[in-house]
Amino acid sequence: MEETVRLSLEHALSSAVGGKKEAAPARENIVVEAKTLYFEILYKKEQLDIAEEVKGYFEKAISKAEEKYESGDGDVSQSAITKMKLGLAGSTNDIIKLRSDIKIAKLTLGTMMGRELSLDSEVGEDKIAPLKFQYENYEDYEKSLPRKSQEKAVRTGNPGRHPGGASPDEKSALEADIRLAMRKAFIKTVEKRDIMRLAEKNRKITRALLVTEVANYDFGIGNAEDLFQSLIIYTRVSSGYYESIYDFNVAAIELERQ
Structure with missing residues (x-):
C-alpha cells in the first residue's frame, strides 16, 4: 500500500500545472483516495473469489441433481434444479459485475499512479486485512x-x-x-x-x-x-x-x- 501511495503522490506532483504547488491536489486527499481504491480492489478480489467458488459448487450440484432427476434416483425435484440454476445465474452475474468494478478501480488507481493496471495486475497484498x-x-x-x-x-x-x-x-x-x-x-x-x-x-x-x-x-x-x-x-x-x-x-x- 505504501508503494501505491508513494507513486500516486509523485505522479500528482509531476502533473501539477507548471509545477505550481497550488495546482496539485491536497496531499491528504491523494493519500485517502489512493488507499481507498487500493482496499476496494483487494476486497472486491476477495468477493470475486467467493463468487467463482460458489459458481463451481452450483455447477457441480446442478450436474448431480439433473443426473438423479433423469434416473429417478433420489428425491430431487425440477423446482430444486431450477433454484440451483438461478443461484448459478446469480453467481455468474456477480462475477461479471465484480470484474467490471475491479477494472474501473484499477483504471482509476493506475491513472493516479501514472501507469496502466490490467485486471491481472497486482497492486500489493493478495488479501485484504x-x-x-x-x-x-x-x-x-x-x-x-x-x-x-x-x-x-x-x-x-x-x-x-x-x-x-x-x-x-x-x-x-x-x-x-x-x-x-x-x-x-x-x-x-x-x-x-x-x-x-x-x-x-x-x-x-x-x-x-x-x-x-x-x-x-x-x-x-x-x-x-x-x-x-x-x-x-x-x-x-x-x-x-x-x-x-x-x-x-x-x-x-x-x-x-x-
Whole structure:
C-alpha cells in the first residue's frame, strides 16, 4: 500500500500545472483516495473469489441433481434444479459485475499512479486485512496523537487577517471543530470495527455450514434445497465480511485524515 501511495503522490506532483504547488491536489486527499481504491480492489478480489467458488459448487450440484432427476434416483425435484440454476445465474452475474468494478478501480488507481493496471495486475497484498486500530475510547486515541488537533487548527488559521496566524478566539473555535470531527470519525471507526468483528464470526459459522452441506450432498445424504440455501447464505455473509473490512479501513483512513 505504501508503494501505491508513494507513486500516486509523485505522479500528482509531476502533473501539477507548471509545477505550481497550488495546482496539485491536497496531499491528504491523494493519500485517502489512493488507499481507498487500493482496499476496494483487494476486497472486491476477495468477493470475486467467493463468487467463482460458489459458481463451481452450483455447477457441480446442478450436474448431480439433473443426473438423479433423469434416473429417478433420489428425491430431487425440477423446482430444486431450477433454484440451483438461478443461484448459478446469480453467481455468474456477480462475477461479471465484480470484474467490471475491479477494472474501473484499477483504471482509476493506475491513472493516479501514472501507469496502466490490467485486471491481472497486482497492486500489493493478495488479501485484504484490517488496519491496526487498538483503541477502545477516544481519550486513549487522542493521547496517541499529541497536539495533532491544536497544530492543525493553527495551520488552518487566516494569516491574512491576523499576522502570525489565527486569533486566539479563532484558534479555539477551530480546535473545537476539529476535535468534534475527530470524535465523530472515531465513533464511526469503532462502529465499523465492531461490525467487522461480528461479520468475521458469522463467516466462520457459515463456512462450516457450507462444508457440511456440500459433504452431505456429495455423499447423498443431503438435499438440494439445503445446499442451495447454504450457498446463498455463504455468498452473502462471506462477501459482507470482506466488505466490512473495507468499510472499517476506509473509516480508519478518514479518522487519520482529521
